[in-house]
Amino acid sequence: MTQKIKAVSFVPRFFGAFGQFFKYMGSGDYAARCQQANKGELFAFEAEPTVITETVEVIREIEVMAPALDTVNEDGAHQLLLLLQQEARFIDFLQESIDDYADADVGAAARQIHAGCSKVLTQHFTIEVVNSAAENSRIEIPADYDAKQIKLEGRVEGAGPYTGTLIHPGWKVTDTRLPKVTNTESLTILAPAEVEV
Template sequence: MRIGLAFRAFFKAMFDAQAAERMALALDGQSPAPAITQSATEPTAEKPAAPAPAKPTGQNPAITLLATLQRDARLIDLIHENLDQYQDAQVGAAARPCLKQCRQSLDRMLKITRLVDAAENDSIEVPGDTSPARYRWIGEGASSQATNAKLVHAGWQATTTDLPKWSGATADENVIAPAQITL
């Protein structure tokens, strides 16, 4: 049933501009204007063109997160630095404050907590109807049918999401950090 409907909708949209416009409005969650029927004796009035659905503006949340980590901790600078020219101790000394600030920023924006409240190597009870996003069976002999397992990694979850609001121009949506210039 749905495949047949999808084919009908596809071909109707390909060859009927008005139908395509109505489908686009319906898919965007807007109600299409009701169809008005006219008798042959009524003069035809030109229908006003439906406004084009507005393109959602705003920065992608992934870019917002990266921009915040770059601003607060210069994470991208560290990642893109050629680390081969430095000793391990120098890399560690540079990474420590960056990682601390990244953690503070992530804790402020996402409130990251452990997914499972148990220590690694503890035996835990795995619910039978669990989501693979919450529990991933690993290793040889791993069975999604088992109810007891040894915890290898507790996992992480965000308990809140509070990303900064972005108010820039549409042309700048993908800018993570501005170029810094001087005279």
Template sequence: MSDKQLNSIGFLPRFFGAFGQLFKYMGNGDYAARCQAVASGEKLAFEAKPEVITKTVEVIKEVEVQAPKLDSVNEDGALQLLQLLQQDARLIDFVQENIDGYGDAEVGAAARQIHSGCAKVVSQYFTIAPVHSSPENSRVEVAADYDPKSIKLEGRVTGSGPYTGTLIHPGWKVTQTNLPKVTSTEGLAILAPAEVEV
């Protein structure tokens, strides 16, 4: 990372980027280790500066539970999920397409269809629930013995808790996975067959 402060990324780039990061995380142990370091609070270069200590937590942000670092990767589930996202949402077609020449309205129309297909896959094969049950922007209290994998404290944190702050995002967690069992891995890397009209 450079010393230049990073700019915030909008929702749609985060939405589509998350899929690429998921498979990069699952397929690259070194990358996963770097993600774990950042998730555990290790500072980036531009963040390495003294913090002012106050008595309260100003902001609370809750995030998904981070997957443990993997010594080896089972690709079957990742390839199966990519197949489903291509089949129902044409996601691979979209991310492989160069969209620089398209207008915002065209990209937005395509994103609407992809969003519908992705939502179908997620709802059909995963049960997802918020990490925190309170509504966004509400005041919440975090116990001193909170799970840092489920809750990330933002702002200036001091003391051992409990902490009080504003819930910025409730987070997401998978409570059940309903992917079909992979009985044969032959051809699993083919996300979509080539189509030939004769």
């Protein structure tokens, strides 16, 4: 029996498309699966299921806790939002409903926002890959690897070292060049109200 899938409305599709774009660009395996689906091959939930019973022993699961911050630097967060608003009108875009706009109009706006956000990242941050190996290449991970920089997926057995396929190289900030400000109270105003008189 084929499962009926509920259609997704435009707004979730639009923002989901951004995530799918980066996932498609970041994973050769994912891109290959998308191409197969595009050729009309059945998705897993459309195909008749094959029941396979197998006893699997879970050797070890690695779970990294999210970092807990004792303090939050609100000024830095406000400053980044301010820069994104100035260069890409980022807040305007997210705060406005796009339900009534055609896909072509949204796409044109997204292109400008992408250029502005890219400018902010380039000017104020140096971002490098965590692992410089080619995607989909086989790499070896030492037993004492940094779990914050490397995320192991699949079945993890033993204490390492591990050998696996690099799905995504990861990103890390190596330099931050946010402008220095003397009056941090004004940072909460991301964009002043504009009045024509």
